[in-house]
Amino acid sequence: MSISQSLDLPVTGMSCASCAGRVEKALRALPGVQSASVNLASESAHVVFEGAAQDTLMAAAAMQAVKKAGYAVPQERFRLGISGMSCASCVGRVEKALRSVPGVASAAVNLAGESAEVSAPLGSVDAAQLIAALRKAGYEARPFDDAGTDAAPAIAQRAEATAKALARERNLALLTLALAAPFVGGMIASLLGHHDLMLSPLVQFLIATPVQFVLGWRFYRAGWSALRAGTGNMDLLVALGTTAAWGLSTWLWIAGLPHIEHGVVPHLYYEGSIAIIAFVRLGKWLEARARGQTAAALQALLRLRPTTARRRRADGSEETVETALLQPGDLLLLRAGEAFAADGIVVEGHGSVDESMLTGESLPVDKQPGDTVRAGTINRDGLLVVQIEAIAGETMLARILRLVESAQMAKPPVQQLVDRISSIFVPVVLFIALVTFALTFTLNGGNVEIALLHAIAVLVIACPCALGLATPAALMVGTGVAAKHGILIRDAGALEQARDLRLVAFDKTGTLTEGRPVVAALHAMNGDVAALLRFAAALQVGSQHPLAAAIRARAGTVALPPVQDFRDFAGRGVCGTVEGRHLLLGNVRLLQEHGIDAAPLRAQAEEQAGQGRTVSWLADDHSKQLLGLFAFGDEPRATSAAAIARLKQMGLRVAMLSGDSFAAANAVAARLGIDEVRAGLLPEDKAAVLAQLRNDIGGDIAMVGDGVNDAPALAASDLGIAMGSGTDAAMQTAGITLMRGDPLLVADAIDIARATDTRIRQNLGWAFAYNVIGIPLAAFGLLDPVLAGGAMAFSSVSVLANALLLRRWRPTTIVRQEARP
Template sequence: MSTHEKKTEGATATLSWAVGGMDCASCAAKIETALARMPGLSDISVNFSGERVTLRLAGNAATTPDEIEKKIRALGFDASRAPSPSTRPSSGHGHEHGPSCSHDHGAHEHGHHGHDHNHDHGHVHHDTLPVAGTGKLDAPEWWQSRKGKLVLGLSLLMGIAYGVAQFFPAYAIWIFGAAVVAGVIPFAQQAIVLAFSGSPFSIQMLMSVAALGALTIGAAEEAAAVVFLFAVGELLESVAATRARAGIKALSSLVPKTALVIDPSGASRSVPAEALRVGDIVLVRPGDRVPADGVVIEGSTSLDESPITGESIPRIRNKGDDVFAGSINADGAVRVRVTKVASDNTIARIIHLVEEAQASKAPTARFIERFSRVYTPAVMLVAGLVIAVPPLLAGAEWSVWFYRGLALLLIACPCALVLSTPAAIASGLAAGARRGLLIKGGHALEMIGTLKTIAFDKTGTLTIGRPTVTDIIAAASQTERDVIALAAAVESGSSHPLAKAILARAQADGITIPAAAQSSAVPGKAMKAVVEGRTLAVGSPLYAQSLSALSSELVESATTLEEAGKTVTVLLDTDRCAALGLIAMRDEPREDAHRSVVKLRDLGLRPIMLTGDNKRTAKAIAEKLDLDWQAELLPADKLRTIEGMRRDGKVAMVGDGINDAPALAAADVGIAMGGGTDVALETADAALLKNSMTDLVHLIHLSRATMRNIHQNIVIALGLKGLFLVTSVIGITGLWVAVLADTGATAIVTLNAIRLLRFRGER
């Protein structure tokens, strides 16, 4: 036991285990139920998706960590001690080491504007290390696991038994009996442990009773089939659960194992990526993956950020820009200062958030789980009545009705029903994460599909978040290129957002910017400089009018542009008090905004824009996007508006996660735009990591596809069970069909849920 975990009187220690073999949320419930009965344990958290158990152990408790691990293993799971949360290195998450967290628009400086199965993936040695960044045990291939070995062994015995039956029928029953005993022992052992741990009505108990009961009445062949098919169903579920996790686990492998650290002397040395600390300087060469979240301090390159954002087009990263662990360096060598340790980098946080989301129970899952707690013991009671009542009251044969009762017991097992929702939710969350749609739980995933209204912030959500040049009006014999070239020259020394917009337009148009001298600012009014021997200024229309430099035509043009919600600047020759042209700028809608709004309306949703901007600008943007709007709203006003809209149906708020925090919290679902930043990951119920409006449409489709999948699973589970319950009680079908109905329904439900992993967005 590490120092911080030593038990002292009155002290508590936080302990963690990586647990292998959990295939569904009820696996976690069984472990939690068992551990809750052990003295001295509290704050028990079992995450089946993350394959992790975390708890607090009282310092004076009689229970030891070894006893906890032994209990987990007795339940049929693998367990290996993992680093406790308290032993993880400090993340430096207090923002003192890195840039502030705002959604990324491509410019660093832009911040102004009861399913109870046997659970075992196979034996994992104690020295098996958790997957980097996840705390999970590496799962073996299916044929290497105990479930796989059991299925292969039973297949061999069954094959031998059927072969012997062709020539020596009298001996075949003994081989079938051996298969039953060999197969049922591990399940019966777990059933007993579960019964004493608070879960008496487990599927292991139902199956063991049915198999042994069939053996006692001479139905050895059918009993062997029961055990074999049950083991196959268990293996299928295990494989399905592993596949559902694969997309998330793969993220951890995207971070390189080593990094090149630059020493103060300038020499480089290779170190494990997990050993990097905040403030380290690393060299990222062309073709390398970025080993940690950080900021570029030297060099320029293009980075493929598709592992984090899903965006396939590489993005230019210059000095001062943020970079994410796992990004691929396309061309130039850069030096990066580490701002997050391995356990806190973007990929690790995405994995952690998705694991937590998959572990959380959706409303449908919670209802079905409550239903199964009553359903399972009720079915056992009914099976007992089926066995006892006909022989006692009608003199029927005990063996016939005992057989039918066993069949009913197997058919009525709620495996497929309990699995129907968490399997679909886990697949839906994993599919979303792979597309850059981060959803924080089954509740949010369900809720998104039921929305009636989607409210949008304007700046940075519907718009790109920075001004761009929209109109150029030349005057005094100047051309549009002349106006932009001269204005860019004057603004070349300014960091104002409008100045950057003018410079960006000149660069986009390939215009050569003349040299400027004697640059100076007229505070709050204009920027001045000497360009090509003339004293020029770029200022507001009011400033130009104060110099009597605007003609009536230009005044009219400026007024028209401003009424369209645009900001107008004037290029002036101050020596002659003459206007050379007008430049209009506006924070324009995203390219995909209008198309996405149309698709949302086609899906039956009402889009509305809520903004703190002036009514003139709001109206112009809203008309361009064809959606309702409200303007000049303070954060508290947005909150009240959201609460009012909720009376007419479910409401989502889409914003940047900072200024819109009250509205995001008030909405039924808060959705943050962002390129994988802290805000996008931590503020709302869901985040669109690619910063794309189109992904909001994909999010709606994913939610609705998941809910359709859940409804299909429930119909399959209940439909098959209802049909074969009737046929078993009246004697048409027996144990063979009973176990096929149970295993088949579970397999169908699981495979149907896995289909969601192929989700590619709306067509």
């Protein structure tokens, strides 16, 4: 009889007993669930399931079931720094240990960053449980970030710990290399015919033994932890291989003692064991250095925020305080050259602010009262007084740091294959080594020495490290350098999607255009333009839509009558009662839906649309009479045409989706060089149009947008790209977010995503090829154990070095600026 286990989940969104019943029904329908009960008062669910079911699978399935039922399970994320991992097999063991903790819904481990991210229902798991599970598996862990808090201190703490670990690895590597030098030198001399330069057997033993069991102790410790967990790792392979070489040498030396007295010195292999340990130690040091460089972009972001700020007291005096003591509503004073410590609004002063560290924009941005400033940006000139709106973990800088870290923790789809191979890699290598020993022993007349050397070479040439580092190393460098230039890659899957893109679809307003329309023309049926403007401005008094702002700006300070029965028609317009008249303001679709003829002003509308202007109509819904029209001009962004041309040079097709009329949309498309246009679309139409375009071209599609109305289209595309000047809804839906409203960044985002994906595939190709070629060479005796150890140590270094080449990547705008005379 299996032992039952239980799981407690918080559930939000329930309002009555029927809600609780629906949640219970959804949970009871899951395979393996024995019972489920929901407490409406405490907003929680208690699930009892069979002990054979995996906790992680059950937690994830339960959360998904609650979500499908129409409710939510609040989650919390834990970030842990992990020490003791050495290869891809370790990644699998750590993930398995974390997922074994009851309540854990998901766990992802990054070997290059030596970190893990765990997701669990709120309150079901604490960091102590996770750390205890990892210690039981043979690894040390520490929490370095709290979900929802400021990531900067955690990153600083990690950087300091990494620096100390790097110094220790360097010292141990140099010491081991110094002790190995006489052995390697003697081995080279022997190959050149100078056999008298090799150290005596006793001296070899006295040096090799502490190297093997003191400097090489880490391999035994980690290898033993792997064995206790029922698996294997790189450390186990190194420990077995070097111990075999040391043991063989010691046995040959003891057995040959009688012959040594007569001047016959047996050939020993201490140089093999000590050189392998030295090379692996050297490789680990270089690997640690490269790992530090992969996080360089994140460290650069971290250094942006100052540690202190000058705050204005209530009496007008100033005080210097630590940034941790700042609160929303505080007033900060910024002189020229000082960095902003928090997000806020300028309330006094004028100046220019350098935002390049967040957006990649090299030119300073002018700021005046009412403008937003971000933590980490720098006041270049002028004196500014800023009222704080967001502090610590809620600032844009902190959100970027969390976003980049989450992206670096993610695994692209190709990594799933690597994880499956890594899980069986070490057992397969051990099996190959045993077969190699048996066959070599048989084919060489029972010569243990030759058979053991071939088996040792197989053990030490195998390198799961390169497999484990291939993806996360490139991902860390790629996402980091992208963030440095204002491109945030939120989803690792976006890398592969960018590679397969065939077409990029743009929203028009606010994406290809400035998004700041002005009333360029207006026509009133009765000639009373002032009344027309007053009615329209009254309808739009509470709207945040750009066209509404344009009408209010044109109306100026005119007194506006109140509006009643206001209603918003998504993608079409608005209606409301003003001075007793039920008015409509919107596009021609809204007029058609209410049976109003636009013919009296159709000629004027077509003329305006032919100039690329957006037309809105004002009509009386009761009398079905047209009152007038407004034409809005919204100029294309300065870089839109160049962005379209660049995408075409990259072999991509470009389309534009717009809710505007065909005439207005086609006029803008013609100016920008876009051939494919879909106009007159409602927000819900864009997803269907994307599906149609996908079928037409037979490939993946990217959607670029910036507004709330774009969120469904971004989600429906293969790759959503949100412009940084847009809304949070668009950014949360997109796989890539651009931190400034520059269409040229779209091509840059696709380029860096493709470059990162290419490095990942190159790394994986090298790692697989290295093992596929190296292991057979070692098995057939064509590779000396010393050379095998050196090759293994440097295979992971080469993978990291290839990933670090991504640091050379630069956006097109910077390349063009540098190319100018």
